[in-house]
Amino acid sequence: MAQKKNTSLEKQVRDAIHQLTNNGKPVTNQAVRDILGGGSFRDISPKVKQIMAEIAAKEQAARAVPEMPEDFQDAAAAMWQMGWELADEIAASDRRAHAAELERLKSEADEALSNCALVEDERDAVEIRAQDLEKKLEEALRALRDAQLEIARLDGRLMEREKDVVSRVKRPKQAQKPNPKRDDPVAASPVSKDDAQLDMFPKGTPGQKRPDDPEPLAAE
Numbered sequence: 001m002a003q004k005k006n007t008s009l010e011k012q013v014r015d016a017i018h019q020l021t022n023n024g025k026p027v028t029n030q031a032v033r034d035i036l037g038g039g040s041f042r043d044i045s046p047k048v049k050q051i052m053a054e055i056a057a058k059e060q061a062a063r064a065v066p067e068m069p070e071d072f073q074d075a076a077a078a079m080w081q082m083g084w085e086l087a088d089e090i091a092a093s094d095r096r097a098h099a100a101e102l103e104r105l106k107s108e109a110d111e112a113l114s115n116c117a118l119v120e121d122e123r124d125a126v127e128i129r130a131q132d133l134e135k136k137l138e139e140a141l142r143a144l145r146d147a148q149l150e151i152a153r154l155d156g157r158l159m160e161r162e163k164d165v166v167s168r169v170k171r172p173k174q175a176q177k178p179n180p181k182r183d184d185p186v187a188a189s190p191v192s193k194d195d196a197q198l199d200m201f202p203k204g205t206p207g208q209k210r211p212d213d214p215e216p217l218a219a220e
Helices: 002-022 027-037 039-063 070-170
Strands: none
Touching: 002 027, 002 039, 027 039
16 A cells, blocks of 8 residues: 555656646755645655656766767778878878978078179179279379379479560560670680570571561560
C-alpha cells in the first residue's frame, strides 16, 4: 500500500514539474507543493530532485554529438589529406615565388649599392677637380691683380714720358749753330759731361726740315 502511494506521488510530482516547465516557471519544492495542494516537503523534495536529474540527463544526451561513423571518418581523413596537400602545394609555390622575389630585390639592392659606390667615386673626383680649379682660379686672380698693378705702373710712366715730350715740344727752339768743320779743333774736341745729355731732336743741316721734325709752334 505504501509503494502504491509513493508511485502515485512520483507521478503527481512529475506532472507538476512538467506543468511548471511548460509555463516557463522555475521548478521549486514550494511550487510543486502548491500544485499538489499540500504535502510534506520530506516526501516531495527527494522526488523533485530525482525527476529534475532525469530531465537534465535526457537533455544532455540529446545535445551530445554522436560518434562519427567509420566510413565517414575515412572519407573525412582522405578529404583532410587532399586539402592539406593542396594547401602545402600552394604554400610551396608561394614560398618559391617569395624566394625569387627576395633574390630579385637582393640583386637590385646590390646593384644600387654598386651604383652608389660609383657615384661616390665620381663625386670625390669632381671635388678634387673643383679644388684644383679653385686653386688655379686663385692663382689666375693673383696674376691678374699683379698684371693690373704693372699696367697701372706702366701707364703712369707712359703719362710722365708723354708730359715730358709735350713740355719739350712746347719749349722755344734755340738758335741752331752751324755744324763745325771736321778739321776744326774745337768741333773735334770730345764731348764734355754737360754735352752728354740726350738730344730729343737730332740736329741736321740748318734750315733743312726732316720728315719727323715737329711743326713749329707759335709763341704763346
